Amino acid sequence: MEALRQELLAVFDAEYRDHLRVVRDILAAGPMDSRAIGEVFRRVHSLKGAARVVERTDIETIAHTLESRLFRLLDAAETVTPEDLAAIGEAMDRIDSCMQDASDGSDDAATPQPVPPAPLPRDDGAESYVQVPVSRLDALVSVMHDVLGASARQERLWAELEDLTAAATRRAGPAGAVAVDPAAELARLTRALSALARERGRIAGQVDRAMLRLDEEVRAVTLVPAGTVFGSLAGMVRQIAREHGTGEVMVRLAGMDVRTDRRVMQALRDPVIHLLRNAIVHGQEDPARRQEAGKPAVPVLTLSVRMVGVRLLVSVADDGRGPDLEAIAARAVRQGLMAPDDPPVPETLLALVFAPGFSTRGEADRLSGRGMGLSVVAEAARTLHGSVRMEIGSPWGTVVTMAVPVSQRQRTILMVEVGDMTIGVPGRVIERLVRVRQGDIRVVDGRTYFPLNARRDPQTDAALVPLVPLAAFLGRPDAGLPVHDGAREGQEGALSVVLVAMDGVRCGFAVDQMCEVRILQISDAEAVGLDSALVPGVSWPRGDRPVFVLSPDTLLDRWRKAGATGGHLGGAPWDGPGDSPGGGTAGGNAASRRTPTVLVVDDSITTRTLQKTILQTHGYDVVLATDGVEALSMLHRSSHRIDVIVTDVEMPRMDGFALLDAVRSDPRLSSIPVVLMTSRNEEADIRRGLEGGARAYITKQGFEQGDLLDTIRGVL
Template identity: 45%
Template sequence: RAGGALARLAGPGRGLDPDALSAALDALRTDLRGIEAGLAALAREASDLARRQAGAASAIDAAAARVRTQAERLALVPAETVFGGFARSLRETAREQGREIDLTVTGLDLPLDRGLLQILKDPVLHALRNALSHGAEPPEARRRAGKPPALAIHFEIGLRGGRLHIGVHDDGAGPNLPAIEANARRRGLLSPGEAAEPDALLGLVFEPGFSTAQAVDTLSGRGFGLSVVADAVRSLRGSVRLEPREPWGTSLVMSLPLSASRRTLLLVEAGGAVYALPGASVERLLRHERARLGRALGRPVLSIEGDGAERTLPVYTLSELVGAPSAEPVEGASLTAVLLRSAGGFVLAVEALRDVRTLLVLPAPPIGADAAIVSGTVILPGDVPALVLDPEGLAARAAEARSAGIAGGAAESRADPGGTGAAAPRSTILVVDDSITTRTLEKGILEAAGYRVVVCVDGQDALDRLRADIERVDLVVADVEMPRLDGFGLLKALRADEAFARLPVILMTSRGDAEDVNRGLELGADAYLTKQKFDQRQLLDTIGQLL
């Protein structure tokens, strides 16, 4: 409308009519107000749609959360749901048998997968009854041993290192090894001349039909009963062991991967991915200046104080252990790491600490996950999956990383020099070093290479051991700087003793000055290696040449 009025004003031969111009401007204002009203209405509709969409998304999220919660409740139940009645059943059985027991149970409040508990129900009850049957002793025998009159049985359920552990412990007479051996030989499980090691004998009780009970009844059965236990545990990809307790008694321990449970997890980042570590396996979170890290045998080490003592532990990067690409550390950035309790403790360097959360741990994916180090999976916010790592598996992988590539070189070093291909007899190497970290690392490297290793804390300790002739030593690897008697003093004493004058000695030290090297070689060292330039292959090649 405003456009038509303006067109008439601008027509040919027309003058500027003030009234017409005013009318055109009024029409233009009216049109603009209409447009503004339309835009306002459109904005209100868009805002209303946005609110509706937000409400719908919130309702969907709430519904999904309720579904997840219900699914968890269906999948996870307290262990007491299945195992809670075992204590009363065992006490009734003991009363029927005229036996007195002191039963304690821990861990019944642990939430676990319902299906897992159902599979373990009968095997665990077997294990408890077996403890009652085979742990029982005459009252007089318990009195002579200083035990309380009642047989003590401890039934425990717990999480350790990313796995479910179920233990049945008693303070009875302990495994009857002679009876186990006799039964094993009678059944042909041991050949007539075969030595019967205790660990091997205890493994035989899981054979089908194996029993040392004098009479078979519903209670006896650290034989057939334990076969049932072993079959069930192995079907769940777990392990079971029987072992004597100190000072007396027996322990039956089942270790199983977790199929589903809610656990507190530490989320860390490595190689651009997020991983989860069981919170119970984390001893401490660490930040340390990289420039202050020590080194031992080519591996970074970190000294940590705790419990009134200082420990020096090797440092491994998580990306190294999981096989992920490692990000280059930012210059001047601190080392971010986790101190793990697993395997005596080691330091795990990560790129970042992300969060601590309590999450539902689901089974590890059947394809694509490294079963040696992965114990499960979790779903992070945003439906992002992350792998749950097994600290024990990481510790084993760290040990493999330390000795990677050693076995092949060691085999070459020990090959028959005559070219016949026959392996040389296993040699014994004496490692002498006052640093427990260096001793441990050297011992691990050499044992991985197939050598037998004994250790001493200084030169005097080594000299005394050699002169005592405790074992035949084929070669000595010694530090130089040590208390009481240093490496030079040890070498001098050995070369002066006719019995050890030809014993190969390798000096390995942080003192790499030409003067020190010359002194060591003049005193009769067969080789002189420096720790700053330590190379595992060089050490093994040198040992192979000297032996």
């Protein structure tokens, strides 16, 4: 009996979710007519009966009370009031809360409970049941019939081939046994084999198409409606609004029937909750002001989900007062994200709200957070390989939209050959694919680089980019650079190089061969016993040969920890991933062998390229940043040691003086020497920089590369 009860409870769990989803969709659709009320009444009545079967008297009581109210509305043909809508929504929230309490092991689930304040998101990943539309199951059955039919035809094909082989063997018996015209027999066999080949081609095509359909249908079955994750947030929003003193708020949910990867939606749930809280806290308005603006008396929050191509768009919109651009600009100036005289471009200002620690509120509270602002939303979007943007609503309010790939299992991958392995490099970090001639490879202080010209201006001087064999990170620390294409014939060889760029760091990884770019279905690599940090995923696009998908973050991190060195062309040992940075001895000798790293900060790509080329040519490792904000982020997040900072003074968001102040005030960074470099040769600026802690000040007028090199050697 207990087993039966557990099975019924599992079925009820799926049923109640379906009823709640439909009722909430009706509420979100706007004004309710008699037909909509009738549908809600039917759903609530069915839910009451199902709750009685599984002895959930708490839910039965809530449903019965709501059912009575709905019956009166239907019987009297009354107009649905905002109070009625609020009562329906609150009842759905209470039912959802009761079910969540029960799934969390609450002993008092039989007693109706009020909605708890600001409930934390619940991980539904351990559910045993998911709802699958019957049409999807029918499609799966149809595909399986196609696969089985093709398999049966293939069996018949093999039988015909065996018959043909046996007949040919008999006719080729002892000479004279059967009078056979060899030419006629050969023609007959040729026709038969051609027919079999054509049939085999048709069957192969049918199997391929059936397998593609099967893959699509199985993938579709694993997708769930957005409402299973976001549908319960309406009650939480109303509770937050009451706690914040906003009063009633209308919550509209759109696109809750959009089906996508559950893990993607679960990862977005916390950021969505943060956006909803933020909309309540920042979007509130005085009722009189709303009335003057012609807005509804009750504030409206809209959570919408939609699919655009292969991307999932999740938006939170409010009809409040909209972004306070003046407050954002003032805060940005205080935080050094922009200069006081910078033009207040709305798009630029709205992008700044996602910077770490940015908030226009003077202090944090329990509802709005702990001063983290919207950076947590931006970080969540980046983790999912997506983006986030804020816009001014039309005709009023604010809209924040997160755009992420529909599935984290599918990614665009460049497939390359390294030894006997097929390696996948995520397309999002590939800056360029390069063919490097062996004669163009340069060795500076034992390190290998290749020249890279700018795409838009090939006549400019090429920047030098570190070059390493990818094989060195895949179990072959002594691997040389794989030179091919003519090297064996005495001609000049070449290398196939994948240029990877992340957070201002670039490195070229040489591979044996570049294959193709494909969208691959990625599985976790832990199950096959690989280094899950470097190879977090694996794919099987051809069935029998795996593609090992690399983590670009881990790859570059290990390259940095290895000293960010280059490879070798065979013979000489490579100071690569197998060696610790600086060598194996302790003390000053180890430190002296490590190549200094210079962080170049300048908003001019020309200046950055010039300085980088000069420094790399003279043996320095170089990391690039476009302004002070990016430089600070790299200094805080990078595991690679920075030995000196060379920064421009006049830059957007955060200038050189603000960067200098930030570095000097941070105990972790204060020991790094800072060199200011600017076109302004004014005594006041020079004095300000040196008094602020700069170790040197270089002017760009009459710039000589010797000045830069001598200055860096002097401060190290």
